[in-house]
Amino acid sequence: MNLREILADLVAIPSLPGTRNDKIADAICNHLDLPGVTLHRIPTPEGRWNILASIGPTDQAGVMLSGHSDVVSAEGQSWSTDPFRLTQVEDRLIGRGTSDMKGFLAVMLTLLPEFLQMPLRRPVHLAFSCDEEIGCQGVPYLIERLPDLIALPQYCIVGEPSGLRPVRSHKGKQSIEVKLTGKPGHSSDPAAGLNALYPAAKLALEIQDIATSLTVEGPFDPAFAPDCSTLQVGLLEGGVAVNIIPEHASMLIEARMIPAQSPHEVINRVLEVLRHIQQSASVADVPLQSKYRVLASYPALSSNDNAELATKLGKLGGYPVVPAVSYGTEAGLFAKAGITSVVCGPGDIARAHRADEFIHEHELTACAEMLRRFVVQSCQA
Structure with a gap:
């Protein structure tokens, strides 16, 4: 199958996060099931699958190409085409996940036969994660297994849509849900x-x-816009009718942090306020109950050690290096595990999560050429 056919195969599967992903995992594994590929299906506690495929000597430090297989829902969006059928309109390949980020997955799978023909002295690993769209919840289970399966890769390229511009840094995130329970009445x-x-x-x-x-007060990092960490209440709900005292209230709270600051640090300030509110209610003998749960948490990607990797990719692709972006990716988790990581993939983040999401075929072929040259320089004998 060619690149477009593989992309169509992937787009046709509505692999929504938080749902069983056997179908997309099977489709990816079918493309990976070739002689010379060492294949691992790595489960999450929820019964979903991450996938790791390795080519070459896995006892050597190599390179990893990584992308998530889940996509956001198209429900409630006004699409001009079927979001789960790849459709060409002029020079656009339209479909859910084309930019974010099944386009990159299709490039990885298209290059696999070429990688198998290369005289590799260092391995190439292809990683496919699940549940990225609900806070990078799947990939930690893949990362946890890496030391048992392969030598830790030297480099990781996370192919989120960046216009093939290597991104050196991004913010971290933690989001929580707070629930408060009072007492109903008229x-x-x-x-x-x-x-x-x-x-x-x-x-x-x-x-x-x-x-x-x-x-x-900061801290500040001029590489980002905005140049500081951010915190907001994204959702506040409560009550059922105007003539009923609201018994329940819930809030969704999100912190996005620059690399110099931990998301836990800021969220802990929020939780301290919550504890104070609860304590004050207890002292006043008010029957208020409160609880919280973490919805998503991933670290920032720091630019401390990835200048060489970003510069190399920039030269190979012919695009400038981007110092920082404010959205988050799985790259922060790979970097935390000791793998030098950057974000670099085809497409545009501005197209993601929107109706008529699309990618250009020339973006995919340019990505393939960049990765082909990168693997030749980094892994070939």
Whole structure:
């Protein structure tokens, strides 16, 4: 199969995060099932699959190409074509995941037969993760298994859509859900109940103050826009009717952090406020209950040690190096595991998660040429 046929094969599978991914995993493994490929299917506790394919001497430090196989939903979006059927309109290949990031996966799979023909002195690894779109939840289980399966790669290229511009750094993220429980009652007697929206509103205002302090006090990193860490309440819900005292309130809170600051550091400030609200309620003998859970957490990608890799990819692809972006990827997790990592892939992040997501075929072929040359320089005898 050629590159476009492989992309069509992948796009046709609505591999939504948080759902069973056997179908996309089987499709990828069918493309990988060739003599000379060492193939591992690595499960997550939820029963979904990461995939690792290796070519060459796996006891040597090599290079890894990595991408996620899940895509966001197309529900509620106004598509001009079937989002799960690759459709060409003029010079655009339209379909869910074409840019983010099944285009890169298709390039990886297209290059596989070439990698198998190369006299490799260092291995090439192809990694396919799951559940990236819900906070990079799948890839940690793949990373955890790497020391048992292969020598730790020297380099990792995470092929998120960057216009083939090597990205050296990105922000980290942690998001949490907070739930507050009060006491219901008839709105004609507010004192007979406990309105859960009020402590939620207090927490939201305290979060606003913390967010403001980040913009004033820093730390700052001029490579990013905005140049500091950010914090926000993204969703606040509660109540069922205007004449019922709201028993429940829930909030989704997100911190995005520059590499100099840990997401845990800022979220812990939020949790300290929550604890103070709960303690004050307990002292006043108010029956308020609160709990939280972490929804997503991944570290920032630092540019401390990836200048050489980014520069090499920039020269091979003919594109400038990008110092930093504010969105997050799995590259931060690979870097934390000790693998020098950059983000570099075909397509544009601005097309991701939108109706009529697309990629140009010339972007895919340019990516293939860049990766081909990179593997020849880095791994071939």
